[in-house]
Amino acid sequence: MRISELSEASGVPVATLKYYLREGLLPPGESLGATRADYSEDHLRRVRLVRALVDAGVSVAEARRVTEALDDPPRSRHDLLGRAQYALPAPHAATPVSDEVTGLLADLGWVVGPDSPALHSLSGAIAAARSAGVPLPTDALTGYARASEAVAAVDVSNVPTDDLASALHRVVAGTVLVDPVLAALRRLAQEHVSSRG
Amino acid sequence: MRISELSEASGVPVATLKYYLREGLLPPGESLGATRADYSEDHLRRVRLVRALVDAGVSVAEARRVTEALDDPPRSRHDLLGRAQYALPAPHAATPVSDEVTGLLADLGWVVGPDSPALHSLSGAIAAARSAGVPLPTDALTGYARASEAVAAVDVSNVPTDDLASALHRVVAGTVLVDPVLAALRRLAQEHVSSRG
DNA sequence: GCACTGTGGATAGTGTCGCTCCCCATGCGG
């Protein structure tokens, strides 16, 4: 399809698609000469992913990192999560990993890589919440962690097993784009739980 | 304390504090004449909250709505969650509430207000994820919802019961600032669960 | 009394970001 059709199909203006091409968020179409290129369904999927990421608050620079990671699929299932971890935008600015966090993981019995970016994000997010007057005691953190295990169990059970490239896509897109779903569910659950209590 | 001391204590430049004062994010200090005002510990807490919100990606306009809500505390415990819901920044742009969402809540047995902003956010967040190729089947959504109940149970058990104003502060600050904590925990839990499976 | 520093108040400027507009040369379709 031509760029105008890609624009129509995705709802993204042509000028913005050109911008994404320049920024490397969208791979070039197959060139059919100097003034014509062909875009595939893959391009359409990519555009939709980029829009969803950007609308979810991911910066263009981070979205480029994410899409670059998707273009270089993992060799094995073992690579999958590690590669996804490093490709994902951090949920909070990184800080040094606190002793509290390492102790929490030990208590939970969680086995994670010692350099996982999420460890730094978690330390920073906890510190930020505390600095704003949210005490976040240990038992609250462990409660959140247990609930996160249930979330993660749903996550991994929905990862396709046949194709590593689509598995990586699912993990990365799912992690980023389901976060707001969980946030909305949490607010609704608060309302439900508090009206019941 | 004077504005320079407030700046030093919070780590926020004086020029930025003046900006927050202009924008209504920070109430004026008690005036001690034309060129002097006194700022209290409440102001310091407010500055730290505003910084945490802004650092978490909340816009200044939304942060003003949040802080205005905090300045007008609820009359009763019954008001608390409702007021917090409307004061909180939405986790995703609002869309019309989908039939799927109303059906999901019915299946879950959740009782929530029919105009809760989180319903609109949830519908929009689900649609955004789907458009990016995350299928999000019903059983996944119910799984996420059950886990969100556990999160919400921790949330409400940590709300102070003595003072309605501080309860509202805790709910609002906790909801926004714990979201990134949960996101980081989710990533770590994914790594743990997938390495175990 | 007097210089000096810090303050409240206000306006204008800065840097970043995500587009968006415009221009050009080209080459396919009619």
Next chain:
DNA sequence: CCGCATGGGGAGCGACACTATCCACAGTGC
């Protein structure tokens, strides 16, 4: 051969969160 969409690229725009500068003046130290 003409019109027009395309690929390519530079420059501009609007929003946003500050940040810099200026001003008049009130305390403070001397």
